[in-house]
Amino acid sequence: MRYVIIGGSAAAISAIEAIRSIDRESQIELFSDEATPLFSRVLLPYYIAEELSKPLLNFRSSDFFEQNKITSHLGVRIKEISSESNTVTAENGEAYPFDKLLLATGGNPIIPPIQGIQKEGISTLKTMADAEKIYQWKGKRAVVIGAGSVGVESCISLRKRGMEVTLLEQLGHVLPTVFDEEAASMIQKRIEDLGIKTVTGEKAIQFSGNGHVESVVTESREIKCEMVVLAVGVKPAIELAKKVGIEIGSLEGIKVNAEMMTNVQDIYSAGDVAETFDITRESSWINAIWPCAVEQGRVAGLNMAGKKTLYIGSFRRNSIGNFIGVPAISMGLTRAETCSTCEAGESFQEIKRRTKDAYKKLIIKKGRLAGVILVGQTQKAGLYQILLKKQIDVSEYIPVLMSRNLNFMDILPLIRRNADRFTETEYKEIMDTGL
Amino acid sequence: MKILVVDKNKCTGCHQCELWCGTEIASVSKELYQAIREEPHPIPRVYVEGKDFALQCRHCEEAPCIEACPNGTMRRDPETGLVYVNEPTCIACWMCVMVCPFGIINPSASMKVAIKCDRCRHMGYPICAEVCPTQAIKLEERKDYRTKAF
Structure with a gap:
């Protein structure tokens, strides 16, 4: 068997580990356009903040390729895939045959069509090269456009380096896809306490400056700056897939089945590029987050190595940790309205509790958790996560789930009752407690 | 084990x-x-x-905390199979806390590391x-x- 993996981040590495858990010997070739291997993209803001040096950005040890007998082609871009000859062709023209191919090409940062965007001192933050460039920038004032996870962490990293930072978000509040307004306001307060200026509900319409950026212009103000980080999101890198006729979903991601295979036999896809079934939305979605990439990579890898495994489906999960300084975790849907698939008349509840520094919200759909937001007290977040992931009926357990003392013992009866929703290993693990 | x-x-x-x-x-x-x-x-x-x-900690065979950890801080000892936190590299992002089905990982605000049984x-x-x-x-x-x- 010859495996070819395109991509070198979470989904790719996870797939390799899965393949190697079954097949120790077959040839695996990995192609990544990043010259630096095995670093964690989500940690780039930590690098800019000088909190982590380069070696500490790695999520696997530097001998990973050697240990797993991987032939790695780093800094090598694949320009073409042929599904007839089952080969991939690198930019230098060399062709490599495969029996099973994984497309873990991730996402490309979105470059919004704003006048003056090509000016110097404006960058996205996706690659190691981007991080190094931003790290080297000289100047005192920065604007970060987009208050998603990358945007918020970027502005904190620049602030930690002593810069004057403005965070600009066109939607109504920070982290608009991660938190609801209430939770976001608690986090926004923390961001502002760090000395970052936040501007929400305003759109950048122009970058001014002569060659180098000098300011960001919105409808109502001009913000002087020497640097701009663009963090308005990523879109799946589907160029290769499109050319070979792989089916693209309505959200512009690569469509995969439950085995993570595309519509082309022997070509699989996983991670930020893949469009999968979202169990909270009950529809196709792109959940471009680390845990989903790892899970999908594993399922793809197992199937590629011949062990039939089905993906349970994806759902969004985000944790705001110490870097921002407010413990907050959010999963699934953030607000009832986003549940567009919910038919009229279906029971649909939002249950909230807010105290001074803590906030908890559950979104219940058809008796099952469709979204959870926790700010402050987060240690038991994993209990909600497993109930949501397994779509267990919790309608009789709402007071328990809203309780301050929720613990594993409380949800055990629910898990037992729904044993059939767990894999053998998962269930064994739970029963091993001695209960 | x-x-x-x-x-x-x-x-x-x-x-x-x-x-x-x-x-x-x-x-x-x-x-x-x-x-x-x-x-x-x-x-x-x-x-x-x-x-x-x-x-x-149950030291799960399929450990969600290891999968969620973005920098390999949560790892498995290859000899014993035990799952442990390599505390010096923990960045306190609490991804492990978010996915532990037992809720036994403590996001220690004071220590700034994830704390769990090894x-x-x-x-x-x-x-x-x-x-x-x-x-x-x-x-x-x-x-x-x-x-x-x-």
Whole structure:
């Protein structure tokens, strides 16, 4: 068997580990356009903040390729895939045959069509090269456009380096896809306490400056700056897939089945590029987050190595940790309205509790958790996560789930009752407690 | 591999396991009378859940915490199979906390690391099992519960 993996981040590495858990010997070739291997993209803001040096950005040890007998082609871009000859062709023209191919090409940062965007001192933050460039920038004032996870962490990293930072978000509040307004306001307060200026509900319409950026212009103000980080999101890198006729979903991601295979036999896809079934939305979605990439990579890898495994489906999960300084975790849907698939008349509840520094919200759909937001007290977040992931009926357990003392013992009866929703290993693990 | 198993009938909810885990593993002083007054307060790796059930990390075979960790801080000891936090590299992002189905990873705000049981991997015998007065906590070989009817 010859495996070819395109991509070198979470989904790719996870797939390799899965393949190697079954097949120790077959040839695996990995192609990544990043010259630096095995670093964690989500940690780039930590690098800019000088909190982590380069070696500490790695999520696997530097001998990973050697240990797993991987032939790695780093800094090598694949320009073409042929599904007839089952080969991939690198930019230098060399062709490599495969029996099973994984497309873990991730996402490309979105470059919004704003006048003056090509000016110097404006960058996205996706690659190691981007991080190094931003790290080297000289100047005192920065604007970060987009208050998603990358945007918020970027502005904190620049602030930690002593810069004057403005965070600009066109939607109504920070982290608009991660938190609801209430939770976001608690986090926004923390961001502002760090000395970052936040501007929400305003759109950048122009970058001014002569060659180098000098300011960001919105409808109502001009913000002087020497640097701009663009963090308005990523879109799946589907160029290769499109050319070979792989089916693209309505959200512009690569469509995969439950085995993570595309519509082309022997070509699989996983991670930020893949469009999968979202169990909270009950529809196709792109959940471009680390845990989903790892899970999908594993399922793809197992199937590629011949062990039939089905993906349970994806759902969004985000944790705001110490870097921002407010413990907050959010999963699934953030607000009832986003549940567009919910038919009229279906029971649909939002249950909230807010105290001074803590906030908890559950979104219940058809008796099952469709979204959870926790700010402050987060240690038991994993209990909600497993109930949501397994779509267990919790309608009789709402007071328990809203309780301050929720613990594993409380949800055990629910898990037992729904044993059939767990894999053998998962269930064994739970029963091993001695209960 | 061997894991810690609790006999619910024998657990009296006395919290001795928490007390001694906190002292022996988490405290700086290692003396109970001092540990109790230490700041930051030592965090035990075992929790008496409800009234009477001691729970600590299960060292899952398919460990969601390892999968969620973005920089390989949560790892498995290849020799023993035990899952542990490599504390010096922990960035306190709490991704592991978010996915632990048992809720036994403590996001320590004061220590800025994820804290959980490593089954006393550097010691001869887990402290919680050693101090349990009724021997409710025992070290046993992992069983296959799926064969049982439930």
